[in-house]
Amino acid sequence: MKCPIIAVTNQKGGVGKTTTAINLAQALALQDLKVLLVDLDPQGNATQGVGIRLETIQNSVSELIRDRTLPVDSAIHQGENLDLIPATPLLSRVEREMVALTNSELRLAQRLVPLRERYGLIVIDTPPTFGPLMNSALNAADRLIVPVDSGYFALMGIKELLVEVEEIQRGTNPGLQVMGYLLTLVDPTNIANQTFETLLANFGSRVFETKIRRSVKLREAPALGKTIFHHSPESVGARDYLGLAEEVLTRLGMGCAIVDAPRPNLALVSGSRMAVSHE
Ligand SMILES: Nc1ncnc2c1ncn2[C@@H]1O[C@H](COP(=O)(O)OP(=O)(O)O)[C@@H](O)[C@H]1O
Ligand SMILES: [Mg+2]
Known part of the structure; x- marks a missing residue:
């Protein structure tokens, strides 16, 4: 498949969608793939999480959706192998406008x-x-990654998500598929194990073998505007997301063993190619 588009999705908040989108994108970029991250959440957590500040954004995904004549490049913030189309709070207004617009x-x-x-x-x-x-x-997506947090009620809502996915498959995007379910926020409790077993029982080989462990470094990174690979390349979080990247490439048939240690110092830079600080 040429340039697969992967959406990280689950309508439950706080399950690690943004953390996964950012760090998977960066992990793949470290494999010498040119990666584009699209932030489609009005909260802009992915945007801020890779170090792009709101006041530096001229065009975002909102303007691209609103104005179909706007050159797409005007909304792309370039980095080293990882580019970003950011989101701003304007996106919630655009979402309300979309309700009245055909298609x-x-x-x-x-x-x-x-x-x-x-x-x-x-x-x-x-x-x-x-x-x-x-x-x-x-x-827009070819494949979905569904993060599932390892807590009670973790699987609640997945059925509703799958109903939506089937609806889209039957209608406008027949090629859409769930690539995998990803256990996130894993801590050393029985609950995490039970959730994993329940996932396996329901979705079998669709469950990623890689589990994302709960870690302080992963929680710290977005506040610093850094991916885990800039914040703490040796951490368990970096290892977990590299493992996920490897599984994703294998599932896409783009597989090649990930052997390289992550290269630090890959700043995401803004359109003017000014380095974002990540001291
Ligand atoms: N593996 C992890 N370890 C520690 N904290 C995490 C981990 N994954 C996510 N978090 C934190 O949990 C919160 C919710 O994660 P986030 O990725 O923003 O979820 P979502 O996008 O689904 O709402 C954030 O504060 C994030 O930093
Ligand atoms: Mg989010």
């Missing part, structure tokens, strides 16, 4: 088509609610 939920997909020529892989971070933005991601 507006296909606009993101159309916007990403020409970008498939330029990137090896595109990752979309999604908002924690069903609505036009979530549907935009489901229409």
Whole structure:
């Protein structure tokens, strides 16, 4: 598949979607793939998590959806192998506008088509609610990664998500598939083990073998505007996301063993190629 588009999605908040989108995108970029990260959550957590500050953003995913004549490059912040289309709070207004526009939920997909020529892989971070933005991601994506947190009630909501996915598959995006379920926020409790067993019982080989452990470094990184590979490349979080990246590439048939240690110092830079500070 040429330049697969992967959406990280689960309409439950706080399950590690953004953490996964950012760090998977960076882990793949470290494998010499040119990766585009698209932030589709009005909260802009992925945008801030890779060090792009709100006040430096001129065009974002909002303008691309709103104005179909706007050059896509005007919204791309370039980094080293990892580029970003950011989100700002304007996106919640755009989502409300989308309700009244015919086929507006296909606009993101159309916007990403020409970008498939330029990137090896595109990752979309999604908002924690069903609505036009979530549907935009489901229409644009080839594959979904569904993070599931290792707590009680973790599987609640997955059925509803799958109903939405089937609806999109039957309609506008027949090629959409769930690539895998990812256990996140894993701590050394029985609950985490039980959740993993329940996932396996329900989804079998669709469950990623890699589990993302709960770690302080992963929690710290977004506040510093750094991926885990910039914040703490030797940490368990970095190892876990490299493991996920390897599984993702294998599942996409793009597999090659990930052997390289992550190269530090890969700053995401803004359009003007000014380095974002990550001292
Ligand atoms: N593996 C992890 N270890 C520690 N903290 C994590 C981990 N994954 C996510 N977090 C933290 O949990 C919170 C929710 O994660 P986030 O990725 O923003 O979830 P979502 O995008 O699904 O709402 C954030 O504060 C994030 O930093
Ligand atoms: Mg999020």
